[in-house]
Amino acid sequence: GAGVSQTPSNKVTEKGKYVELRCDPISGHTALYWYRQSLGQGPEFLIYFQGTGAADDSGLPNDRFFAVRPEGSVSTLKIQRTERGDSAVYLCASSLGAGGYGETQYFGPGTRLLVL
Amino acid sequence: GIQVEQSPPDLILQEGANSTLRCNFSDSVNNLQWFHQNPWGQLINLFYIPSGTKQNGRLSATTVATERYSLLYISSSQTTDSGVYFCAVEDDYKLSFGAGTTVTVRA
Secondary structure (H helix, E strand, C coil): CCCCEEECCEEEECCCCCEEEEEECCCCCCEEEEEEECCCCCCEEEEEEECCEEEECCCCCCCCEEEECCCCCCEEEEECCCCHHHCEEEEEEEECCCCCCCCCCEECCCEEEEEC | CCCEEEECCEEEEECCCCEEEEEEECCCCCCEEEEEECCCCCEEEEEECCCEEEEECCEEEEEEHHHCEEEEEECCCCHHHCEEEEEEEEECCEEEECCCEEEEEEC
């Protein structure tokens, strides 16, 4: 079946603008995760959803970042007043069960965000 | 959080060679995954291996949970094996990644 999909694949914006990044998880997966990968580094956790609720948002760097998953499927990561330091690849992953122990996470292709 | 260290940071191989990548982690874990990130940035699942040994074609992995390390073996390497290999361990639902090993396989 289809894997995790993310749109757009690339996004160029100007400093101070608002952006939305979308993630479509694997059908039937209840857990959804957002990660951010800077150049030359491994992905870093941002937020984890179990169903519609954010179970852990401890990785969000500041209050300019917000994510929603209103119907327990598609998720949107929202970044307000973008800064050049927000430039990175934003990765989404999903897993079948409740997340946590024993669940394999499957990653999407990422959205490459460039803030000019 | 759990610290994850990968070695070596870079590896250059001649096609056909074998290699071993290592992942050390600082605490006991219930989930460990190996990924290959291809040149287009896609993270491809290789193994889910919290303990024991698994093999998939030319790749195999072993995790010794009691000693907090995992090894990824690449045999008879091919140019398509080039890319970055990440080890990631589960830390309260989220995955904590190492910095990766960049593998370059030369024809």
